[in-house]
Amino acid sequence: MWQILLLLGTSLLVTGEILQMICSHCFLNENVVQFKPIKKKIMTCFDVYLWMEDWVCVCIHTVCVVCSGGRCQCLSEYTEIFTEAGSQAVLPCVWRPPSTSAAIVLWSKDLKGTIWRKGKSGLEHWGIGAAQRVRCPHSEVGAGDYSLYIKEVREEDSGKYTCAVQDGEKILSKTILLSVIKVSISPPAPVEGNKMTITCSVTPWPREATVSWMLNEKRVYLDSADDGLSKNQAGVLESKASASMMGNWSCVMHKGRKQGKATTALTVRGIVNPSSASAKVYAEVGSAVTLPCVFSTGLTPSDTAWERLDTSGSALPLPPSFNLSSLLSLPPWDRSVGVGQVGQGDGGRYRCSGTVE
Numbered sequence: 001m002w003q004i005l006l007l008l009g010t011s012l013l014v015t016g017e018i019l020q021m022i023c024s025h026c027f028l029n030e031n032v033v034q035f036k037p038i039k040k041k042i043m044t045c046f047d048v049y050l051w052m053e054d055w056v057c058v059c060i061h062t063v064c065v066v067c068s069g070g071r072c073q074c075l076s077e078y079t080e081i082f083t084e085a086g087s088q089a090v091l092p093c094v095w096r097p098p099s100t101s102a103a104i105v106l107w108s109k110d111l112k113g114t115i116w117r118k119g120k121s122g123l124e125h126w127g128i129g130a131a132q133r134v135r136c137p138h139s140e141v142g143a144g145d146y147s148l149y150i151k152e153v154r155e156e157d158s159g160k161y162t163c164a165v166q167d168g169e170k171i172l173s174k175t176i177l178l179s180v181i182k183v184s185i186s187p188p189a190p191v192e193g194n195k196m197t198i199t200c201s202v203t204p205w206p207r208e209a210t211v212s213w214m215l216n217e218k219r220v221y222l223d224s225a226d227d228g229l230s231k232n233q234a235g236v237l238e239s240k241a242s243a244s245m246m247g248n249w250s251c252v253m254h255k256g257r258k259q260g261k262a263t264t265a266l267t268v269r270g271i272v273n274p275s276s277a278s279a280k281v282y283a284e285v286g287s288a289v290t291l292p293c294v295f296s297t298g299l300t301p302s303d304t305a306w307e308r309l310d311t312s313g314s315a316l317p318l319p320p321s322f323n324l325s326s327l328l329s330l331p332p333w334d335r336s337v338g339v340g341q342v343g344q345g346d347g348g349r350y351r352c353s354g355t356v357e
Helices: 324-329
Strands: 034-037 043-048 056-060 063-068 071-084 089-091 104-109 114-118 124-126 148-150 159-167 170-186 195-203 210-215 218-220 230-233 236-240 247-255 258-266 271-273 289-291 302-309 337-339 349-355
Touching: 071 089, 071 247, 089 170, 170 247, 170 258, 195 210, 195 247, 195 258, 324 337
Parallel strands: 071 170, 071 258
Antiparallel strands: 034 043, 056 063, 063 071, 089 148, 104 114, 104 159, 114 124, 159 170, 170 195, 195 236, 210 218, 210 247, 230 236, 247 258, 289 337, 302 349
């Protein structure tokens, strides 16, 4: 009968001799993963489903445990890391207590090649194309910290990484799944009133993960949003662009107790002055005043018009004090109109509008 002791850590307390083995490729999506022996003291986990006579490899949560005859050792850990594109990722690989001798360290990605290797002599080898953005701080290696730092993370950096440390006869194998989060807006600077999408991409997309959204660090509840926001699929928002949507949009990825966040800024092009759809201008009777109507730089509006509105919103003729000829001297994105001498009856609501491609 098997007696298996499972602990969340880097080792298990056992009696007798602990066999040294490499347990890699343990898949988190399965509760039990068994392995096929290939050598007396070196074993590899496979996703096969038959009980071997003497050996069993069990994956529970993030720990791979190898057991034989009541003797168990935790040899491989599985960690998920969420990192925003463009930031620095830290892939943890720590040996505690620190090795008293020079350990051999090997970092690889997706079993396709070496990223970084340190031999027992201290000689380092960097994989092709990795040296510019990847490093292992020398100040930490002596303390048993072999974590890999990747700066300016890109989507193509995502995937499964393996850190293998050999200290004499002891071997630690740790697997890290790096997921890169990125928020993009299409078109990049939408025009007010036009359709736009905000997309949260996570490479690779974690199973059973959920997404929430924040605007300027405040949670956005799509069911109660008053700006027409809708979610057409996981991680994608659709809406008509409006000034109220401008700011920093954050996608927050949740998986269990872990989460990651990515942020991008949304700029909506349209009328930037006044900054809101409703603004007040105060003027003394007999004085001159300017009613602002400034479009985003680079926009060339057509069919621009100034209208006076009655209480029902219908258009009325403009007062004679409005100097529309002043528009000829302004750049095409500035449709502000001057009032030469404010009359007693000039107060009221005015609307500036224009069409942009």
